[in-house]
Amino acid sequence: MPVPTPALLPRPQHLVVGEGELLLDAGTRVSAPDELADVLAWLQGALRPATGLPLREGGDDAAIRLALHADLGPETFTLSTGPDGAVVRGGDRAGVFYGCQALLQLLPPAVHRRAPVAGRRWALPAVEVRDAPRFAWRGVMLDVARHFTPKHDVLRFIDLMAMHRLNTLHWHLTEDQGWRLEITKYPRLTEVGAWRSESQVGAAEDSPSDGRPHGGFYTQDDVREVVAYAAARGITVVPEIETPGHVRAALAAYPELGVTGEQRDVSTRWGIEVDVLNMEESTVEFFTDVLDEVMDLFPSTVIGIGGDECPRDQWRADPRAQQRMRELGLEREADLQAWFMRRLDDHLTARGRRSFGWDEVLEGELAPTAVVASWRGMAGAVTAARRGHDVVACPDELVYLDYRQSELPNEPIPVATPLTVEDVYTRFEPVPPELTPEEARHVLGGQANVWTEHADSPRTVDYLVFPRLCAVAEVLWADDERDLEDFQRRLDAQLERLDAVGVEHRRASGPLPWQERPGVVGRPSTREERAAHMAELTRSITDG
Template sequence: MIPRPLTWTPGTGELVLDSGTTLAAPDELSDVLAWLQGALRPATGLPLRQAGHGTITLTLADELGAEAFELEVRAESATVRGGGPAGVFYGCQALVQLLPPQVYRRAPVPGVRWALPAVRVYDAPRFGWRGVMLDVARHFMPKHDVLRFIDLMAMHRLNTLHWHLTDDQGWRLEILRYPRLTEVGAWRHESQVGAVQEAPSDGRPHGGFYTQDDVREIVAYAAQRFITVVPEIESPGHVQAALAAYPQLGVSGRPLEVFTRWGINPNVLNVEESTVDFFTGVLDEVMQLFPSRWIGVGGDECPKDQWRADPRTRQRMAELGVSDEAGLQAWFMRRLDDHLTAAGRRLFGWDEILEGELAPGATIASWRGMTGAVAAARRGHDVVACPDDQVYLDYRQSESPDEPIPVAIPLSVEDVYAFDPVPPQLTPGEARHILGGQANIWTEHADSPRTVDYLAFPRLCAIAEALWSPAERDFSDFERRLPAHLHRLDALGVEYRHADGPRPWQRRPGVPGRPVTREQRAEHIARLVANIRTS
């Protein structure tokens, strides 16, 4: 079973599912019961009707935590008890894993004996934020593939999808009051192929966006699987797609095209009041679509060169009483934060925003190592740990030259399994600010959902266990359980990376990457975090 449960007590015998097997649940668990029926029926071909007293019973238990569950299978029946609907749902995910892996197929599989081994399981998560950041701005992911990814998250008991919706290379969210954001900003005329500065372009248009109806569907689908979707709208950097649609938002005001290259872009927002109003208007529509407590606003990799060189920006700084460009970004972030706070939401931003003064409610995504996590927790901010050297799933998976477009340092399954979101130097009081962690999947070099599969799995299986299970873990035990889990992924059609390396169709021969050593990476990050105050 992945993630590994806290306790596992084998029993005697097994429960065989057949045409007479029934399910039972109270009304408040009707959605979970419907999900379980939908998970079991396609492959088994069994009716699995609802009854007053079911062979498999779902129930609530006040003494358990909201996401905790107990699963008991006996020869004659099975019971899933959870502290809340989410706990029951996770218990149902565990129950499905007890069956042969063919249960994950979507049509009847003849000749399989659908038997649950007798067992008693108790489980509960270590962290409340168990997430994945999925970038759909660099390469658009069609709606049905997003829904599939959500199902894969739910299978691994991940509960937060940080959805990176806008960047220099594309604006993916329909905003009704500003239609050009998708009419213009959702499309670029070509894409860079490779990770080096001199890499060629493919000459092929790329684009796409989600309508507001699409978003409502995705958010509701995720909620049925107890996954919160946290949107991210980048600012004040990584905004060239918005500038292409509305040039007046930029420092120069000159027309631009949607960016076709990767890397940090010098074009940033101006800091006029009208630009603040524009983005708070965007956030108003975002908040209507996403009920998440957190709303992401970016704040990362914002070059200050245009602000430094622009006379109007210097004048604006004087008007605002801001002494330097870092303070100017902090002012912009604070305006968005005030707007979100007034609406009862919380700002969620990358650790660069720690370089200025933040409102007390801001939550930090610590990506440049764990320095941001330490600094934020010590300053009283909640933290989601996502250090690039541990959980960036776009990074190469080995030293092999066959890795497709190899980027940065190698991160193996064993490397990511060792992830712990809590920095050891924090006191117990400071550590309470660590909400949990997430893996990040950037898609500059992942131009299809099957490439996302290759980058994510099975590393995401390991990260899911790291976020769910206790801090004391045994990789050899995980490695022993993983092959059985890979059969489940096979049944689902997940094109994961095999332990012996990429298959021929997963390689990208001739496309240059940007591999670095851990020493080079450490030196680079040390320079980037030099401005973060740690106390």
């Protein structure tokens, strides 16, 4: 009888199934050089709970060995298993870690449970695997501003990213509805800005509110823990401080930052608020101070500064804003926003960092090192790459995981257009075909975006994210050849693993009864309506 092909996800570049197996038992030992001691400890911690095996450290005769190999590239690994033992080799620490993740996938899905599994036989089939990622940026944006995600749930989300060899957590920390990061120089950002009186329920304009206060923030010690936890799993945390729109929470804390100077509450409604930052030097100084603390907390080379969905009505109507434009020699309100973004961009560049902004930042001149997130389709990716900027592809119609997953009437929140796991797998391509090979080198990769207006708990995030994130992970890791039938076979096994760790993912048959949210309405639309809405949005934030 032929040995079944292991269901590895993401799909490896090279996989050959051999004969025999490596049985894990009480005498199985593991080993690694000192520089991989933490990866070895992680592997022991991943295997011990379900297997009940001690997996003590051994020497050169250990059955499972980890090693670095100079001939392998970054994040690249090989995995060789057979009756005589298993060896994971990586080009760097991350590569070895990914090889360990692949090793876990050779075992029954129950290995992922955090409690003993009685009566199970644990054996690794004989395989030879060689693998490397297609893209360097394989990410997820997690919005913790609309609904706060407690630290332990962020750590859990990082573990789920690591299971899929994703390596970038874009952490959306500030919004109209909440400021989630402690800034010691400006304590009111969290004392006031981290809390709102209630939250809108649903996406329709006339949706009711829940009447419940909501809030929370991360202390700087929390952030250091999250960053270290992610780094141990090969994940870089890229923070985002939203400017100069989506700043209502900051204005509630410091009204003098606004155009009117009037006191504002932290927003309780979804959508785009008209309130924006004023363009005074004192406001620039305020946000460069904030970015200084951000850079001290986050070692990421890339730092997000937002730039999206910024109305310009207040600047247009305000005499002082118009005077400021004349002082700066600017003709359009769009130029005023571009001037502000470039000031923050220059500040980051001076400290050896790179700014990261949504594709609206292309309306102005950026530092050559700036990175652009293309979210309004892929037009931003094309424009940015042709200007010489690096690009992260995250087109809304393909990787916005808050979008509804079907047209079923019991989808929890029927927002926007349907986006199925098959849509993501077959249609998401980070490199626009119209780019030349030279221009295409600017595409760092891509990410899924998880907006949380309608995800007020980790279980709702689970439902929205999985299994669509599995498809995103494979698109970003594997080569650009797609085999939907083979992917579905491997996805079925991956969903068993997610079940084992308690992920409440969406079933192919639709939402389970407890995943439905009766009475919570959305704003469904067709693809044609979505395209018209995006065109309108683009017009609304430009001057012609």
